Amino acid sequence: MSNSPVQEFTKGIWKENPVLIQLLGMCPVLAVTGTVVNGLAMGLATSFVLICSNIIISLLRNFIPKQVRIACYIVVIATFVTMADIFIKANFMDISKALGPFIPLIVVNCLILGRAEAFASKHSCFKSILDGLGMGAGFTLGLILISSVRELLGNGSILGMSIIGSWFKPWLIMVLPPGAFIAMGFIVAGMHVIKEK
């Protein structure tokens, strides 16, 4: 169980990737990945909350009574989510409008509570930061992957720039809700194929 610091960081990106392998925090993954910008913003906001709450919870891990730990974690997480929400509202109004209630909903993202319970409450602050960084990066990369697929097929563009020429007729369905399920289904199936080898 004792991983080296490098392993603590890299495990979140590939081996235990929260989006592609562990399938944690599916609601934001499906909901905000219509465009790459939204996916990226969501990934960064979640990473911020994840890293900060990991730091605080690992520092407080010897002071929080076992019986009420989940409630304590949620309060810590909700505080950072509120900070991220206000920051995004103040600086990036467009993104805040596009993401709507999904920024406040980071509070109930099972990835963050899961890392708090499974990792930060048992490890040192330094390791928890690495874990948060790795998991956050893995989450963001997963979101970028899915949103790239959806934006490319649904709009013919990535980050708003047209990639495929005008001959391509966009598959509108990919940016609509059903496209999220279908794209995610194919990506998870792809991961199964890669893991089999």
Add this chain to the structure above:
Amino acid sequence: MIKQNLLIFISAAVVNNFVLSYFLGICPFLGVSKKTESAVSMGAAVTFVMTIAAIASNLIYNYFLAPFNIGYLMNVSFILIIASLVQVVEMFIKKTSKTLYKSLGIYLPLITTNCAILGLALFGVLREYTLLNNIFFALGAGVGFTLALVLMSGIREELEFADVPKPFKGVPIALMTAGCLALAFMGFAGLI
């Protein structure tokens, strides 16, 4: 008045279905939709908690957070309300009805982290719904959640016997099925 509330109900139940078009409550949707019986119980539990949470969040926001200008405490207070509500509801059901507790019991704690509940409370504030609006919204969302869960469980029970390609077994085929369901629900868009 009645028309507006009916519209909110239908819109939350089928047109903007919480699971299939807002992606709220995906975890229980994928986790508990393997058997129809448990899907019905989960749906009932969620609808129940949703309605109470909608009333509580509306009252707290309008009579406590808004007058004191502390709307930014919304996230923290709503999640605490929901968590404690779930606890109270669980204790109440345990005390009053053993049969109901047996069928809903194990799902109640899971509901705390169900984003559909918090999402509902946040949407209520975002759209400036009145208390009555919020109750209809919660009932609609709950019915929609149950509907999606039951439909999905019916399909997944059939899928058990289907010859699914190996990489698609498990979660991927469930996601594909949900995609098809979401497509079907898009047909309701013309309803209002």
